[in-house]
Structure formats: structure tokens, C-alpha cells
Amino acid sequence: MNLVHPIMALAGLAALTACSGQSSQTLAQHTDVVLATEHGEIIIRLDREAAPQSSAVFL
Numbered sequence: 001m002n003l004v005h006p007i008m009a010l011a012g013l014a015a016l017t018a019c020s021g022q023s024s025q026t027l028a029q030h031t032d033v034v035l036a037t038e039h040g041e042i043i044i045r046l047d048r049e050a051a052p053q054s055s056a057v058f059l
Helices: 004-019 052-058
Strands: 030-037 040-047
Touching: 040 052
Parallel strands: none
Antiparallel strands: 030 040
């Protein structure tokens, strides 16, 4: 299985999230990231209030 496509999709989503223009005070408690694979989508929910550093590193 070629992992380049899912990794590039995830990187693109992270870039879009980072460039959304929202200030840190208006961000939602969680962020959903959709990881598209050839077998379907995987939705990853990041709890930014409970794990702000891990969520930031992931994004």
C-alpha cells in the first residue's frame, strides 16, 4: 500500500486548519480531521482543550 497519498492528504488538511484565520480564543474545543484512504474515510477527533500540545503537534 502506498502511504504517500494519505500522508499528503493529512498534511493538506493540517495546512488548511492552520491557515483558517481563527484566533486561539475562538477555536472550538475539538477539531475533526478527515483522513481519506482507498478504503474510506477515517475521522480523527482532536480534543484541543484536554490535549492542546498533542493536538497542535498533530496538526
